[in-house]
Amino acid sequence: MRLEFRQVSKVFGAKAAVDNVSLSLEGAGFTGVIGRSGAGKSTLLRMINRLGDASSGQILFDETDILALSGKAKRDWQARCAMVFQQFNLVPRMDVASNVLHGLLGRRSTLSTLFNLWTEADIRRALEILDRLGIAEQAGKRAEALSGGQQQRVAIARALMQDPRIILADEPIASLDPMNAQVVMDTLKRIQTEDGRMVIANLHTLDTARRYCDRVIGMRDGRVVFDGRPEQLTTGVAREIYGADASFSESATSTAIEGLGPDTKYAAALMGD
Numbered sequence: 001m002r003l004e005f006r007q008v009s010k011v012f013g014a015k016a017a018v019d020n021v022s023l024s025l026e027g028a029g030f031t032g033v034i035g036r037s038g039a040g041k042s043t044l045l046r047m048i049n050r051l052g053d054a055s056s057g058q059i060l061f062d063e064t065d066i067l068a069l070s071g072k073a074k075r076d077w078q079a080r081c082a083m084v085f086q087q088f089n090l091v092p093r094m095d096v097a098s099n100v101l102h103g104l105l106g107r108r109s110t111l112s113t114l115f116n117l118w119t120e121a122d123i124r125r126a127l128e129i130l131d132r133l134g135i136a137e138q139a140g141k142r143a144e145a146l147s148g149g150q151q152q153r154v155a156i157a158r159a160l161m162q163d164p165r166i167i168l169a170d171e172p173i174a175s176l177d178p179m180n181a182q183v184v185m186d187t188l189k190r191i192q193t194e195d196g197r198m199v200i201a202n203l204h205t206l207d208t209a210r211r212y213c214d215r216v217i218g219m220r221d222g223r224v225v226f227d228g229r230p231e232q233l234t235t236g237v238a239r240e241i242y243g244a245d246a247s248f249s250e251s252a253t254s255t256a257i258e259g260l261g262p263d264t265k266y267a268a269a270l271m272g273d
């Protein structure tokens with residue numbers, strides 16, 4: 001599988017949130033997109049599954065121009081590239097299993113959705129996915145009763161229900177404590193390596209990008225300013241991506257997954273959040 005951006009831009013008013021980006025992703029890798037707040041990471045991701053349309057350029061998936069899709073073809077594409085969000089976007093009062101089954105929305109008739117007419121096979125699959133992600137025992141609970149890390153795993157389970165080729169994760173761990181962040185990142189890594197899905201994740205910390213990604217894309221002011229392997233992501237390169245001055249410190253972008261990290265408020269301030 002191949003996802004290719006050809007001179008893609010997205011303009012809001014006079015501002016180019018994404019500015020003439022060309023890049024190509026091949027196969028089932030784990031790609032991290034990093035950059036300070038406002039660099040254009042979310043805008044880039046949202047264009048892939050057509051949550052936001054590009055102003056110009058082309059995005060090709062295996063030679064299909066996905067920006068030209070409409071109607072059913074567009075909905076089918078959106079099911080093939082599922083999105084996971086920072087705030088999980090679950091239905092809080094609904095039980096976990098139903099939240100997962102809602103991943104099938106768009107593939108079913110409105111009527112069967114309205115009356116919760118899931119097939120037995122669908123329900124079995126939802127439970128299998130929850131089991132695989134280690135949260136089967138939560139299936140009957142309301143989503144809002146779960147911890148943030150568990151909720152994000154439910155969101156990933158909902159995404160998997162669509163059997164997507166691509167998983168787009170927009171700051172999937174930004175609202176989680178270090179322990180839960182690690183569980184969620186491990187989960188994303190597993191479904192990339194075990195299932196052969198392409199994962200593209202916007203990440204706000206360098207150590208996470210280094211630890212989980214095969215490839216890192218650095219964005220600054222809408223442009224791709226770095227595209228390489230995690231080991232090429234030196235402190236100097238990071239400084240260029242984040243545009244930080246001499247006070248930039250590598251550890252300031254750490255999530256402290258290992259429990260050694262810095263004050264994350266300081267990191268957020270440094271990156272302009």
Ligand SMILES: Nc1ncnc2c1ncn2[C@@H]1O[C@H](COP(=O)(O)OP(=O)(O)OP(=O)(O)O)[C@@H](O)[C@H]1O
Nearest residue numbers: 012015016017035036037038039040041042043044
């Ligand atoms: N709907 C919109 N209307 C106007 N401007 C927008 C809109 N969405 C994004 N922008 C602008 O586009 C730029 C890129 O935003 P984007 O959210 O893609 O950045 P980001 O790197 O994901 O940042 P963050 O980490 O804060 O989410 C920002 O300057 C932002 O203000």
